[in-house]
Amino acid sequence: xxxxxxxxxxxxxxxxxxxxxxxxxxxxxxxxxxxxxxxxxxxxxxxxxxxxxxxxxxxxxxxxxxxxxxxxxxxxxxxxxxxxxxxxxxxxxxxxxxxxxxxxxxxxxxxxxxxxxxxxxxxxxxxxxxxxxxxxxxxxxxxxxxxxxxxxxxxxxxxxxxxxxxxxxxxxxxxxxxxxxxxxxxxx
Numbered sequence: 001x002x003x004x005x006x007x008x009x010x011x012x013x014x015x016x017x018x019x020x021x022x023x024x025x026x027x028x029x030x031x032x033x034x035x036x037x038x039x040x041x042x043x044x045x046x047x048x049x050x051x052x053x054x055x056x057x058x059x060x061x062x063x064x065x066x067x068x069x070x071x072x073x074x075x076x077x078x079x080x081x082x083x084x085x086x087x088x089x090x091x092x093x094x095x096x097x098x099x100x101x102x103x104x105x106x107x108x109x110x111x112x113x114x115x116x117x118x119x120x121x122x123x124x125x126x127x128x129x130x131x132x133x134x135x136x137x138x139x140x141x142x143x144x145x146x147x148x149x150x151x152x153x154x155x156x157x158x159x160x161x162x163x164x165x166x167x168x169x170x171x172x173x174x175x176x177x178x179x180x181x182x183x184x185x186x187x188x
Contacts, residue, residue, distance in 0.1 A: 004064040011059055022052050025068060029075045036079035036148070038139070043082060051075045080148060083138065084130075120167045131156055132163045 001009070001020055009017030029051050033044035051074050055062065062070060121129055127149065134145035135156075146156035 002064075003067055007059075007062050007064050007067065010056070010062060013059075018052065018056050021055060021067070025071050026052075028068060029071050032072050032075040033079050036076065037082065044079075047075065047078055047082065050078060083134075117167060121163075124163055124166060128159045128163055131159050135160060 006017055006020055006024070010021065026048065030044065030048045033047045033051075034041070037044045037047065051071055054074055055067075055071060121132060124132060131145055131149060131151070134140045134148065135142060140148070142156050142160065143153055145151075146153045149156070151159075
């Protein structure tokens with residue numbers, strides 16, 4: 001079945017056309033979702049199903065030759081919306097930044113450092129904070145994060161450098177000297 005025939009069948013409300021659409025583009029939509037939602041297979045699977053439900057609900061908007069692009073765009077947007085929603089509801093927790101437990105004093109120091117880092121992150125502009133969290137928290141490469149945010153890679157690198165500099169200044173203001181900062185960098 002050609003894409004044109006598939007779109008016409010969808011517009012007629014044929015469920016078999018939706019199944020054919022899923023067979024044809026399911027792996028593509030799945031890979032788009034999985035690439036963005038790394039390590040979250042169940043979320044990627046659910047998002048993939050949601051994308052095809054959206055295709056069914058919006059079948060009158062699908063155009064032959066543009067279906068794959070439409071599906072990919074919906075998948076990307078929904079995946080990034082999911083990441084944003086999770087980030088807004090689950091900010092960097094103190095224990096995420098604690099990497100090892102070397103005794104009670106060390107644990108307290110790390111918790112305090114995590115509190116200060118989280119506070120410093122909250123002082124960054126929203127786009128810079130998003131980039132910082134994408135790169136250092138979600139593990140996206142600079143290129144991936146920049147692409148997702150519509151930035152060029154050079155701008156993203158500059159924002160990350162400025163974010164690190166801002167964190168350093170705040171840590172110094174909180175009483176962490178250069179040795180403590182080096183220790184924190186060595187732990188991270």
